[in-house]
Amino acid sequence: MVEMMENRTWDEIKVGDSASLIRTCRMEDVELFGVATGDMNPTHFNAEQAEKLAGYRRILAHSMWGGALLSGLLGSELPGPGTIYKSQNLQFHRAVEVGDTLTVTVVVLEKIAPNVIGLSTVAVNQRDETVFDGRADVYAPLMKVVQPKAELHEVSLRRRHHVFEDIIERCGSLTPISVAVCHPCDQVSLEGPVEAFKRGLINPILIGPEAKIRQVAEENGFDLAGIRIVDTSHSHESAEKAVAMCRSGETEALMKGSLHTDEMMHEVARRDIGLRTGRRISHVFVMDVPTYPKTLLITDAAINIYPSLEDKVDIVQNAIDLAHCLDVAKPKVAILSAVETVYPKINSTIEAAALCKMADRGQITGGELDGPLAFDNAISVEAARIKKINSTVAGHADILLVPDLEAGNMLAKQLSYLADADAAGIVLGARVPIVLTSRADSAKARLASCAVAVLFAHARRAKVAAE
Template identity: 65%
Template sequence: MKPIENRPFDDIAVGDTVDLHGRVVSKDAARQFITLDCAAAAPAAARATAGRLRGTSPAGQLATAAGAASGGQAARFQALIAAAAGLPPARAAVVHPCDTLSLKGALEAADKGMIVPVLVGPRGKIEAAAQEAGASLKGIEIIEAPHSHAAAERAVALVREGKAELLMKGKLHTDELMAPAVDPDRGLRTERRMSHVFALDVPHYPKLLFITDAAINIFPDLETKRDIVQNAIDLAQALGIGRPKVALLSAVETVYPKIPSTIEAAALCKMLDRGQITGGVLDGPLAIDNAISREAAAAKGISSEVAGDADILMVPDLEAGNMIAKQLVYLASAQAAGIVLGARVPIVLTSRADGVLARLASTAMARIHAAHHRAPRQ
């Protein structure tokens, strides 16, 4: 909970346990916030405070600061995992899962019923990783490939042969996995440009926040940005957001010829008007403050359905998107998951350092998207 106004906390110290009692005085259904009049008391009767706090309602599933500290965040990720577990498992080619993290992520996704894993890579290294993780490979199909490059090529071939519905990254570099995927002759291209979407469960933001593209397209042109936006809208809709709100980010909120991203943002809005982008609502250019804060938007006189309530942040280039996403993870305790869209099948593209939760949430998004788009564009 974030204090809005309060009387001094006297001598309550960091680390003290306090009893908190509150009465709901207002709620904001659109943002899933509630406001409470509260009283907090430490064991010593004289050590008490009263005030007003604002946070999320239980339905909003937003982690509070206390929840983040205790590991109770990522409720929205857990909901995604539960939803994916309710679908029939998809056959997933797991590329070079030769470390404990990537192997455990795939096996736990299998345990939850999301996937049927096909492990592609050097059998000896995969079995060694399983032994280190204390995991059983009984009943798991392993397709031998001598190294990571060969594993990526074989996994892409499995998709082309109709033997896998998802592609999952293991212990290899992103460019190793994506090189065969984008091959014009033997890859997984469609008429849509491939792009990456981060989904972040951010404490104090009332819903999942998507950021795109922060991993594939370095300096996308306008045509590529159209595909990036459409891929993100398609994902958000698959996850149950009927009309996703897309904020087209730049450094300013007005079209300024010396900043190309402002011109491209305006063009993308017009592309929506002309039916070249469908399914969402766009606004831009918007600076990040007025994209996610209603107060900032109001202070700048911006009246917009998107401003202050964005579902998707469309960044100007990969550098900006990567910085925003990692700042939210490392400075705001966000949990991040990510997939690549625009290929024949979703590609689960996690960092080699990501934990099992990120891998499960990424797999869940890919599984739900695959079920929602059963007839991928060729």
Template identity: 65%
Template sequence: MTAQPHEKYDRLIAVARKHPPMLTAVAHPCDAVSLESAVQAAGNGLLKPILVGPSARILDVAHKASLDIGSFEIVDSAHSHDSAAKAVELVRCGRAEALMKGSLHTDELMGAVVSRTSGIRTARRISHCFVMDVPGHGQALIISDAAVNIAPTLEDKVDIVQNAIDLAHALDVTQPRVAILSAMETVSAKVASTIDAAALCKMAERGQIKGGILDGPLALDNAISVEAAAIKNIVSPVAGRADVLIVPDLEAGNMLAKSLSFLAGADAAGIVLGARVPIILTSRADSVTTRLASCAVACLVAAARRASAASVIP
């Protein structure tokens, strides 16, 4: 039976809709695409948006695009930097449990997020995850980090891996199989990413990374193809069955994600983790389903955090 387009995302959105809509600060939704994304996500029961931006501009965009935002709260701001700061402040004061990027630059929003005086950083390194719906592949693939950390150190990769594992748990993957990617499946002193991969796997054995099954280094084919792993005689619970792909650096991750998108017709929902709340990053080029999937992923992360917080209350 042939899989339908967006089948994995449709299932994801359906699960997310079972949870209460997530109070979300939408930073600077001052173009039709970003404002429409918030309206669509609200209409699908995923978000309860708080629109943060110059109110006159937001109302003008809504009018021109025939978008009904009458039920949404608007927090007025002077400009995009002010929008980012005020959206982050809504999180700091407990009024929002997620952030969503509007029509401002990603750097503006992330600058407010990581501010040492007024941001929402945690002890964990901030990282980005793509949740990719690849036609013909059995399950959604989590790819990290392809958007935030340019040349991550081993210490950075520990947090990148842990963020991705925590995301997999929120998506109901109880024991995610994590492939640490390199150009080869053997450890070589000449290829630094293979050394990092071996170290990460040993750290997982020692309990420094929790909740997943790690293996690496693995080349991409060995990570996602059982047949390729068998040809190379790789015996591993991860090889050929990876749920999570950890790339060596941003360049490799960016090329992998875009190759899947433009050559394999994959869709890429995006989310930033490691801050106090999930951060939804959407692109103007994203389809409606992909934008909703990004919101659904954040909704499931927020729901998992609520459940975790409730479990520790005496």
């Protein structure tokens, strides 16, 4: 049923007429008011600051948040649609804390020809204490209006992108690492390492046809001064030389250029002269999702198509090791499936249960595992509560282990295109970290991928030194 709104015209209004509204102040209201007005007073966003600066133990709402409720009451109820403010004075008697419930009331005091209405305005809290009072004069509507209430857009808050900035900033105090950049022969693949070099993240060695690389640099205005180039004839030779340089220790990381991923990874995976170790190679997306409160890792969405249980042990361990490099001391790993109960007909639920038990027995270390978990209760505390899931991982996941590459790839891209997430990518489990870039990656994502490789390489250095 359509909800209607009706005004009261100048002729209909009588002295003594009144209207009220009741509104509880939520933290979301305070944050939205701050975004709309630019008022960033710390008493409105931090309880410690509210106590230190204003003597209140809870976060305070902006004073005019309460005052703004008057505008809503006057414009919607009394006089209603067509009302125009003439003047308003207010005296504030006490602050509004988040969680307070205000009752705002207007009462007609007088009618001033030709169409001005004078009203008393007052707000009281749930303790019947006066928060503010005053007087409003408005031009009342002369024409009767009865119409459906407008359907406003829903507004939700999301945090700013900051994960990648934080990761890049952490590398500021670290020495650049040497990176073999494999066949960077187009604008996108060359821009990433050049920018990372300018930012002091890496010392790139560009491996590919030198004439082509210099042509791309000239066409796009990239400065290659101070950057070494290793000349090759074709992409296959570029992959061979880049992998050989990583294997010999000349470089500490590998970065994909404009060649196809499979071509480079074929050389990486060769048993005789590749970069394989005793651990399964896997890919990890490092996601900056504005609607999620922390860094989110998704694995594996790029390398292992249908990983076995044995593969998943390494995939999880690789992601946990990366989370440690990102300063997550004990990452919470949610093992995803379609349901949150072990169901024999869905193999991923059985593997999830097995992985959790393997973690209990020390076969997977450094993290806290739980599964199977459906996506909603892996990242939503409320969804986990509704489904009565008693878990310290549910709703707080740092790592999402997906059932297979198809699920992981779709999940990462859905977050990127529907939730405005940024994604950086890195391959682990090889002798060196491998940066896989996509043509669709933003410049910030490519920089973040380099920064993640830098953090991982330095963590590896520290581990070797400790041993």
